[in-house]
Amino acid sequence: MASPQPRSLLSASLASASSLVLLQLFSRVFTFVLNQALVRLVSPQILGTAAIQFELLLSTILFLSREGVRNALLRSSTNQQDTSTSQKDVGKDILVSNISLLPVLLGIPITVASASLYLNTSSSSTSSQPHFRLSVVIYALAAFFELLSEPLYIRAQNELRFDIRVRAEGTAVALKTFTAFIMLVTLSSDWALVAFAVGQAVYGLALLLSFLRVYGRTARFWPKKAQITVHDNTKTQYFDDELLHLSAAMTGQSVVKHFLTEGDKFLVSRLSPLADQGGYAIASNYGSLVARIVFQPIEETSRVFFSKTLSVSSTPPPEAFQMASNILLTLLLLFTHLLLLLVTFAPPYLRLAVSMLLPPRYLTTSAPKILQTYVYYIPMMAFNGILEAFFASTATSADLRAQSRWMLVFSIGFVIAAVVLSQFLELGDAGLVWANIANLTLRAIYAWTFVKRFFLQREAGQIVSWTKAVPPLPVLVSFVLSAITTRWSESMYHNYPLSIRGQINHIAVGVACLAGCLTACFIFERKHMQQVFSVLRKA
Numbered sequence: 001m002a003s004p005q006p007r008s009l010l011s012a013s014l015a016s017a018s019s020l021v022l023l024q025l026f027s028r029v030f031t032f033v034l035n036q037a038l039v040r041l042v043s044p045q046i047l048g049t050a051a052i053q054f055e056l057l058l059s060t061i062l063f064l065s066r067e068g069v070r071n072a073l074l075r076s077s078t079n080q081q082d083t084s085t086s087q088k089d090v091g092k093d094i095l096v097s098n099i100s101l102l103p104v105l106l107g108i109p110i111t112v113a114s115a116s117l118y119l120n121t122s123s124s125s126t127s128s129q130p131h132f133r134l135s136v137v138i139y140a141l142a143a144f145f146e147l148l149s150e151p152l153y154i155r156a157q158n159e160l161r162f163d164i165r166v167r168a169e170g171t172a173v174a175l176k177t178f179t180a181f182i183m184l185v186t187l188s189s190d191w192a193l194v195a196f197a198v199g200q201a202v203y204g205l206a207l208l209l210s211f212l213r214v215y216g217r218t219a220r221f222w223p224k225k226a227q228i229t230v231h232d233n234t235k236t237q238y239f240d241d242e243l244l245h246l247s248a249a250m251t252g253q254s255v256v257k258h259f260l261t262e263g264d265k266f267l268v269s270r271l272s273p274l275a276d277q278g279g280y281a282i283a284s285n286y287g288s289l290v291a292r293i294v295f296q297p298i299e300e301t302s303r304v305f306f307s308k309t310l311s312v313s314s315t316p317p318p319e320a321f322q323m324a325s326n327i328l329l330t331l332l333l334l335f336t337h338l339l340l341l342l343v344t345f346a347p348p349y350l351r352l353a354v355s356m357l358l359p360p361r362y363l364t365t366s367a368p369k370i371l372q373t374y375v376y377y378i379p380m381m382a383f384n385g386i387l388e389a390f391f392a393s394t395a396t397s398a399d400l401r402a403q404s405r406w407m408l409v410f411s412i413g414f415v416i417a418a419v420v421l422s423q424f425l426e427l428g429d430a431g432l433v434w435a436n437i438a439n440l441t442l443r444a445i446y447a448w449t450f451v452k453r454f455f456l457q458r459e460a461g462q463i464v465s466w467t468k469a470v471p472p473l474p475v476l477v478s479f480v481l482s483a484i485t486t487r488w489s490e491s492m493y494h495n496y497p498l499s500i501r502g503q504i505n506h507i508a509v510g511v512a513c514l515a516g517c518l519t520a521c522f523i524f525e526r527k528h529m530q531q532v533f534s535v536l537r538k539a
Contacts, residue, residue, distance in 0.1 A: 037181065038180065038181060038184060039282055039359055039362065040359050041184045041185070041192075042184065042189070042192050043189075043275075043278070043361075044274070044275040044276075044277075044278025044279055044282075044361065044362060044365055045129070045274040045275055045277075045278060046129070046189075046192045046193060046278070047277075047278035047281050047282065048274045048275065048276070048277025048278035048279075048280070048281055049126055049129060049132075049193060049274060049277070050135075050192075050193060050196035050197075050281075051196075051278070051281035051282075051285070052265055052268055052269050052277045052278075052280060052281050053118075053122075053126065053269050053277070054135065054136070054139050054193075054196065054197065054200075055265075056262060056265045056266065056269060057114060057115065057118050057136070057139055057140075057143075058139055058142065058143050058200065059258075059262060060114050060258065060262070061107065061110055061111050061114050061115075061140070061143040061147075062143055062146060062147065063254060063258045063261075063262075064106075064110050064114075064251070064254060064255065064258060065103045065106045065107040065110050065111075065147055065150075066103035066106075066107075066147065066150050067250070067251070067254040067257075067258070068247050068248070068249070068250030068251030068252070068253070068254045069099060069100065069102050069103050069106075069150075069154075069247045069250075069251065070103075070150070070154060071250050071303070071307075071392045071393075072099070072243055072246040072247040072250050073096065073099060073100055073154050073158065073243065073247075074157065074158070074303060074304055074307040074308075074393065094224055094226035095226050095237065095238070095239055095240035095243075096240050096243060097151075097155075097224075098223040098224060098226075098238050098239050098240075099239055099240060099243050099244060099247055100150070100151040100154040100155065101151050101220075101221060101222065101223055102247065103147050103150040103151070104147050104148055104150065104151065104221055106251075107143070107144055107147035108144070111140050111143055111144055111147075112140075114140075115136055115137070115139075115140040118136060119133060119136055125273075125274055126274065129193060130190040130191070130193070131190065131191060131193055131194045132193060134194060134197075135193040135194050135196070135197040136197075138194065138197035138198060138200070138201050139197050139200055139201075141201055141204075142197070142200040142201040142203065142204040142205075143204065144204070145201065145204030145205045145207070145208050146203075146204040146207055146208070148208050148221065149168075149204075149207045149208040149210075149211045149212075151219070151220075151221065152211035152212070152214075152215045152219060153165065153211065155215060156211070156214075156215075157304060160304075162301075164210075164211065164214050167210060168206075168207050168210030168211055169207065171206055171210055172202075172203045172204075172206040172207045172210065173203065175202050175203065175206045176199045176200060176202050176203035176206070177199065179195075179198060179199045179202045180195050180196055180198070180199030183195035183198060183199070223238045223239070224238075225237075225238060226238070245397065246397060246400075249397050249400045249401065250392075250400060252404065253400055253403065253404045253407065256404060256407040256408055256411055257407060259411050260407060260410060260411050260414060260439055260443070263411070263414050263415070263418070263432075263435075263436065263439070264418070264432040264433060264435070264436050267415075267418050267419075267422070267432050268280050268429055268432060271422065271423070272366070272428075272429055275365055276365050276366045276428070276429055278362070278365060279362055279365025279366040279367035279370070279429070280365075280366055280367070280370055280429050282358070282362055282365075282367050283366070283367040283368075283370035283371045283374070284370070284374075286357065286371060286374075287370070287371055287374030287377065287378065288374070288378070288381075295381060295382045295385055295386075296385075298331065298385075298386065299385040299386060299389045300389075302327070302328075302331070302386055302389045302390070302393075303389040303392060303393050305324075305327065305393075306324060306328075306389065306390050306393035306394060307392075307393040307394075309323065309324050310324055310393065310394050318460075321455065321458060321460045321463065322460075322463060324390075325455065325460070325463045325464050328386065328390060328451070328464070329464065329465075329468045329469055331386050332383065332386065332387075332468075332469035333468065333469045333470070333471070333528075335379060335382040335383050335386070335469075336469055336470060336471060337471065337521070338378070338379050338382060339379035340471070340475075340476075340479045340517075341479075341514075341517075342375045342376075342378060342379060343375060343376070343479075343483070344479050344482050344483040344486065344513075344517070345482070345486060345510055345513070345514065346375040347372070347375060347487070348486040348487050348489065348490040348506075348510070349486070349490075349506070349507075349510060350371060350372060350375070351368075352503065352506065352507075354367075354368050354371060366428055366429040366430065369427075369428065369429070369430040370429055370430050370433055372430065373430050373433040373434055373437070374433065376437055377433050377436065377437050377440075380437050380440040380441055380444065381440060383440075383444045384440040384441075384443050384444040384447070387443075387444050387447035387448055387451065388443065388444075388447050390447065390450075390451055390454075391403070391447045391450050391451075394454055395450070399450065403446070403450075406446055407443075410439055410442050410443060411439075413438075413439070413442070414435055414436070414438070414439040417434075417435035417438055417439075418431065418432050418435035418436075421434050421435055422435075448466070451464060452464060471521070471524075471525060472524045472525065474520055474523075474524045475517075475520045475521055475524050475525065477520075478516055478517050478519075478520035479517055481513075481516075482513035482514070482516060482517050485509065485513050486509060486510055486513055489505075489506050489509040489510070490506065492506075493505065493506045
């Protein structure tokens with residue numbers, strides 16, 4: 001079956017990205033407003049348990065059950081909307097569709113094992129909280145609800161019907177946050193953990209029901225036998241062999257990748273007191289707000305675009321390589337600007353923002369120091385996310401095995417760096433974030449090396465260069481001058497809390513410097529921006 005044309009894929013991917021950004025904007029603003037109330041209703045200990053430990057349990061179950069299968073199936077060329085397929089294609093579609101059911105089948109033992117392990121290894125200070133075990137069981141049930149919707153999610157993604165996901169997740173996020181908020185307001189503090197757990201269960205159930213509303217009549221949750229013909233021999237099987245092996249390779253790799261992705265939470269949950277875990281949770285929620293609103297949708301839609309455009313099972317046309325490199329380098333250039341903005345403006349204004357946003361009882365936790373490190377952590381998440389999205393979309397099984405070996409090296413290095421920085425150098429939880437920054441940097445370098453090799457092997461190495469992801473020199477100079485000016489302004493108004501006049505003056509300096517930087521970007525990068533917009537309009 002022919003692959004979709006690159007431009008139609010780009011158009012669909014752009015529609016997906018914009019929809020997902022709007023979804024994330026709605027969900028994050030909605031949850032941000034309610035979370036501002038939630039953190040004032042619960043103690044740092046409760047927030048640490050729910051937002052660090054329970055969320056880690058949930059992400060572990062979901063990641064190990066579905067991540068490898070999800071990434072492998074993005075490369076599938078099946079289109080379940082096509083009604084003119086042959087009997088051979090129908091059999092192939094059934095085999096591929098069966099693989100989308102693996103997260104449900106894998107999820108049952110993984111959920112039971114993960115929840116049991118967590119219950120048996122939790123510290124006494126954690127497990128002694130009211131209704132702790134009930135909350136863990138509800139979180140495990142919430143994970144299984146979400147896994148039941150995974151085959152339908154994969155189907156919608158492969159059909160490029162991104163609107164289904166946007167509506168489903170938007171509804172689920174709103175119901176989750178509202179449910180937790182209502183329960184926290186109406187029930188006693190003893191039921192706080194249950195409130196977070198029920199909110200998550202409502203999210204999983206709402207997600208499942210939203211997908212069933214669209215695909216309910218054709219949805220199935222058990223593999224179906226298919227007859228396929230190979231070299232004039234007809235045989236019966238359940239799964240497509242190639243995709244099954246790729247799914248297995250990616251699932252095995254996801255174990256190491258999950259530890260690297262969530263390694264800081266693993267260590268925080270084991271090394272830090274519950275109160276500091278709450279501080280870490282609120283800091284990561286504030287710090288990753290931009291990442292979740294913008295980076296996550298871009299990463300997910302880029303993975304779809306690169307998987308379909310540069311499918312390793314077909315021979316992409318030259319236009320596909322040029323378009324893929326343009327998209328990749330434009331995103332990297334965008335993230336370079338983000339790095340410059342954060343490094344220039346965040347440190348001089350962070351103390352002022354923290355004093356205004358954080359509840360007083362969180363100011364004595366690790367939250368303020370962690371937010372300082374997020375200035376550098378957020379851009380590295382962006383660089384690594386898009387580069388690993390390209391890798392996951394185009395890597396062969398041999399590439400995945402090689403990356404897994406390096407991932408193991410990176411994970412060992414991360415643990416050593418985290419322990420040294422947090423314990424021996426006494427940086428505390430901020431040391432874990434610094435270790436994560438180093439880990440993300442190494443992973444991004446590895447992925448960039450793969451990108452260069454990928455295009456060189458296809459005689460297109462000249463179209464990718466790191467210099468295309470760096471702004472012109474005048475733009476860099478404008479950011480350096482702004483960094484100097486804003487830090488001078490901070491030194492002039494260094495006594496906190498600032499008076500209203502001091503706050504206004506300090507902010508005015510920042511606004512003026514930001515305007516200067518944006519003006520420099522417009523003047524010296526206008527031509528490049530026009531080229532990008534021209535490509536987007538043609539899509």
